[in-house]
Amino acid sequence: MTDSSIKNIVIVGGGTAGWMAAAAFAKVLGGRYAIQLIESDEIGIVGVGEATVPHLKLFNNLLGIDEAEFVRRTQGSFKLGIQFDDWGRIGSRYFHSFGAIGHDLGLLPFHQYWLKARRQGKAAADIGAYSLNAVAAAQGKFMVSASDVAPTSPLANIAYAYHFDAGLYARFLREYAERLGVRRLEGRIVDVALHPDSGFVEAVTLASGVRVAGDLFVDCSGFRGLLIEQALRTGYDDFSRWLPCDRAVAVACEKVGPPTPYTHSIARGAGWQWRIPLQHRTGNGYVYSSAHISDDEAAATLLSNLDGRPLGEPRLLRFTAGMRRKFWNRNVVALGLASGFMEPLESTSIYLVQSGIAKFLNLFPWGDFDPVLTERYNEQSIFEYERIRDFLILHYHATERSDTPFWDACRRMSIPPQLAQTIRLFRDSGRFFRQGEEMFALVSWVQVMLGQGIVPESYHPLVDQVAQSDMEGYLASVGKVIANCVQAMPSHAAFIERCCAAVPVPA
Incomplete structure (x- = not known):
């Protein structure tokens, strides 16, 4: 075989995951493939992932992004680690640097x-x-x-x-990807067509009636898992018996004082609260177990523990910690929330998108999608999720x-x-x-x-x-x-x- 039979890559969903994938594919694949990204203005993004780990520098370096411009454009600040209060016992404090x-x-x-x-x-x-x-x-x-x-x-x-505004980062990457030829399609997907024999995704249809065909699909549709779960019925492994928090309320507040160079994690009665300082505001959230506190009580707890005036009403997020049983199924690769969810305790969500992209590019397929590639990708992804899961469990159990x-x-x-x-x-x-x-x-x-x-x-x-x-x-x-x-x-x-x-x- 002298040339790949993959010609068209379709990314379903925007947000941080979708535009990270679009930017990386456009840069690394060098224009050899047609890349389209479908997102709908009707569907909001979660956008609570505003803290990262050092690996993101490598991703931005791969794209050739100037660090100062990136920080300015995303209203960002810097992070040396995470301070944990009241986790081991009330009154305790330590720093994960x-x-x-x-x-x-x-x-x-x-x-x-x-x-x-x-x-x-x-x-x-x-x-x-x-x-x-x-x-x-x-x-x-x-x-x-x-x-x-x-x-x-x-x-x-x-x-x-x-630390950065995830919505601004997605916008920044969108501009980058579109300059390299990625085509954005506005629309809500209403149908997914599967090949009758192989079960591969052949095309998606938008509410406007436009049909978008592809050879490779990247599912960045969030918790819905529009392709990986709703269409392919991949299955989900639930981690909630070890990671009991299943909801979060999030709200930004006014900036008060200079931004700290770290994320702050404070244990509360039924979970924990994050504090993420940006240049223009502070991100806050309470991650909690709905079995131990009501949504209204959680929101009240969060609002009573802000540094500054809230800049809106708290947003409620529901989730189940866990992962897909396959991250790459047939001709669909899931990234971001479509692949699974690890709560933001150690800021791993954006890292997992980046890691998924890197693994996939290393195992990039010919058009036949040899199972040896998908099996290795899934093995590595499962291992990574399970070890991160265990690290998060440590914080709760110990x-x-x-x-x-x-x-x-x-x-x-x-x-x-x-x-x-x-x-x-x-x-x-x-x-x-x-x-x-x-x-x-x-x-x-x-x-x-x-x-x-x-x-x-x-x-x-x-x-x-x-x-x-x-x-x-x-x-x-x-x-x-x-x-x-x-x-x-x-x-x-x-x-x-x-x-x-x-x-x-x-x-």
Whole structure:
């Protein structure tokens, strides 16, 4: 075979997922395929995913997007991690930071030496004191990596992500994709035609009567799963027995003070509240279990815990945490909410869109859609979802809270065997082993397990091969370097003002 028999790619649905797919396909496939995106102004987008993880920088770099322009156009700010309040117990606080904690010594990660020192009463500082991101976030500092410092300096490799307006990001990507030849079709889909023998999607029909045929379809239709579920009946694996929150209320409020360089997650009686600072406003939401609180009570709780005046009425979202049993079924690939839903606790929604696009481009098919490609895509996607699921479950299950029925149920629930083994291994001696190419690495798991109150009973025995005085000097030097680096950083607000301030939004 010398040429692909795929000629026409049809993306069903816009929003962040649809326009990310359109932009990436247009860039990578280089105009060899006709790409059409169908969206309807009648159908709103969810648009609550305003916090990201550092991987998004790679996606924007792939597209050749200038970072400063992107931040300005999306009213964005920067994110060094997530602050968690009241999760392990009421009054507790910890920071899940991006990037390194200290630096490894020999074969062992930094936290192993910290564990020994803590057991000896030699290290009074929290683990976050050895993270540039955590210390900088607490002081409201931010900068991008500096090129004029030593490569070994923490300032030479700062890990960060973004907060932004998801609707503005979709608009930004739409302009980008259309410049590269993507054609947008306005309309609501009323019919899906399947091939009588293969069961492949042949075409969709719009309310206007226009029929849009394609060889490959990308379902970005949101929770409805218009193609992947309504047409192909793929099936859905429900995670709600481990992730009990099934609703959210979201509302923006007026900006009050400079934006913090982190996302704020505050545990509430029946779930948790997010706070995401943008340049022009603050995004807020309460993710909760409808079995433990009513919609009206949740909205009232959210509105009574805002920093500024609300900029509208709270919007209600209903969802079921889980994933499709197949992410690629016949000639349909599902992305975004059409593929599944992981609540926004660790800002993974946009990452999963990006990851799905990358995997699909790596496995891009000829027209025969060889099953070996779809099977590998689905295997990798299921693995990724399940490991992210387990990381989210950790936040709920590893808690001392029993003050409300919701938290008591989370504390007592059974958890997946692999997660239980991960916790046992860490509790024994602080060890963690990353599974394949799972999204969250050692530093993330270590910070959250420690933050949620999982205290290792010991440490790795090889730590004792380092002399006590050397170990104490090592910890002290790391803490000093981090403190000095943060002192040299500008404030988050000053950095934005200097490099990427957006045009103010009219009242």
